[in-house]
Amino acid sequence: MERGMSALLKSVPDWDAAATPGEFLKDVGLHIVSSVGGSSGALYGTIFLRMARAVGDAPTISPGLLSDAFEAATQGVSERGKVKQGDKTMFDALAPSVQTLKAKLTEEKSLSEALRSAATAAEAGRDATADMVARKGKSSYARENSRGFIDPGAVSVAMLIRSAARTLA
Numbered sequence: 001m002e003r004g005m006s007a008l009l010k011s012v013p014d015w016d017a018a019a020t021p022g023e024f025l026k027d028v029g030l031h032i033v034s035s036v037g038g039s040s041g042a043l044y045g046t047i048f049l050r051m052a053r054a055v056g057d058a059p060t061i062s063p064g065l066l067s068d069a070f071e072a073a074t075q076g077v078s079e080r081g082k083v084k085q086g087d088k089t090m091f092d093a094l095a096p097s098v099q100t101l102k103a104k105l106t107e108e109k110s111l112s113e114a115l116r117s118a119a120t121a122a123e124a125g126r127d128a129t130a131d132m133v134a135r136k137g138k139s140s141y142a143r144e145n146s147r148g149f150i151d152p153g154a155v156s157v158a159m160l161i162r163s164a165a166r167t168l169a
Contacts, residue, residue, distance in 0.1 A: 001036060004041060004044075020055075021059075022057060024052075026049060032044045040156070042080060043081060047076065050075065051070070051073050054072035066168070070102075071098055071102065073098075088129045093126040093129075093153075093155075093157040093161070094125070100120075112165075118161055125157075127150065131147065132151075
């Protein structure tokens with residue numbers, strides 16, 4: 001992940017500043033798929049590609065469209081990884097964060113407040129994976145021995161959502 005994100009940061013200045021948010025998200029997704037190996041690359045690529053599809057040609061991203069984009073990303077991770085909550089994967093942090101984001105925006109909370117709440121929900125989802133037995137991904141090979149450890153994918157998703165809360169709001 002670090003290798004892929006470092007390469008992504010180096011390539012950002014070369015991207016067209018006039019690109020739409022959807023085009024930017026698509027470029028990010030394709031870059032992640034090509035530079036981050038293993039299932040992480042495919043899953044994070046899916047997150048950004050599904051967000052790009054949800055955003056489409058919109059010139060800006062409203063809070064509602066952002067929520068829809070995150071929901072599309074969550075659906076993509078579920079489909080690609082064939083996962084659900086409780087499988088001890090990144091989905092255990094992603095799903096509750098997106099549910100919280102949508103709920104807070106429905107309650108007409110500010111984007112800033114909704115994203116902070118989503119980040120807190122992602123971190124709670126991340127922490128909850130410590131008590132789970134992995135059923136999917138590489139951790140599933142450890143079976144019962146996976147209990148007691150936080151899922152690395154859930155950690156990275158919680159970091160992503162916390163970063164979104166800091167920068168997008």
